Amino acid sequence: MSEPSEPSGDMFMNPVAGFSVTFKAMFKKRLTEQYPETPKVTAPRFHGRHQLNRHPDGLEKCIGCELCAWACPADAIYVEGADNTDEERYSPGERYGRVYQINYARCILCGLCIEACPTRALTMTNDFELANTTRASLIYTKDELLAGLEEGMVDSPHAIFPGMDEQDYYRGLVSEAAPGTERQKAVSKGEADKGVDA
Numbered sequence: 001m002s003e004p005s006e007p008s009g010d011m012f013m014n015p016v017a018g019f020s021v022t023f024k025a026m027f028k029k030r031l032t033e034q035y036p037e038t039p040k041v042t043a044p045r046f047h048g049r050h051q052l053n054r055h056p057d058g059l060e061k062c063i064g065c066e067l068c069a070w071a072c073p074a075d076a077i078y079v080e081g082a083d084n085t086d087e088e089r090y091s092p093g094e095r096y097g098r099v100y101q102i103n104y105a106r107c108i109l110c111g112l113c114i115e116a117c118p119t120r121a122l123t124m125t126n127d128f129e130l131a132n133t134t135r136a137s138l139i140y141t142k143d144e145l146l147a148g149l150e151e152g153m154v155d156s157p158h159a160i161f162p163g164m165d166e167q168d169y170y171r172g173l174v175s176e177a178a179p180g181t182e183r184q185k186a187v188s189k190g191e192a193d194k195g196v197d198a
């Protein structure tokens with residue numbers, strides 16, 4: 001029967017070395033994020049939730065061309081365009097985006113769709129809180145993606161600015177809603193739908 005081996009020096013020194021790492025870490029700057037109490041501030045060009053933008057008078061910039069959907073590598077965008085009419089006009093030109101959906105269960109927030117958009121209708125916000133518990137709630141509809149109304153805008157549909165044409169909108173000649181229209185206070189479309197005073 002062999003004799004029990006003598007304890008080596010390493011058996012005592014290894015725990016001391018381990019605790020020295022712990023001790024040094026106690027004096028380092030903490031990296032813990034206090035989320036969600038203190039939300040992280042993202043970089044200005046962070047790729048977050050998308051937004052469908054409006055012209056300064058409230059008409060929509062989306063023309064329903066589907067280029068964003070074709071550019072998407074994850075097949076996350078669904079668009080159906082439709083014709084504007086004089087009675088019901090959503091954008092200055094011939095067409096507008098009648099149905100617009102982004103599936104955030106698929107989207108990888110790469111930004112290729114916003115590069116493809118010819119009218120700058122589609123951009124990305126810094127909002128990263130997209131997690132949810134059902135697949136259906138991850139499909140954002142046009143109502144959820146459309147930008148809120150800024151002070152002085154009028155919600156679509158409404159007529160084109162008098163004396164202007166589609167090109168004038170892109171030249172930046174329309175800077176506010178037409179004179180005499182009932183302009184709304186700043187309120188998002190979702191809030192307006194829920195009956196918040198406009």
Ligand code: SF4
Nearest residue numbers: 072107108110111113
């Ligand atoms: S960010 Fe990328 S993955 Fe997401 S919808 Fe746009 S193109 Fe598709």
Ligand code: SF4
Nearest residue numbers: 062063065066068117
């Ligand atoms: S968001 Fe831009 S690319 Fe997509 S359908 Fe509208 S205008 Fe076309």
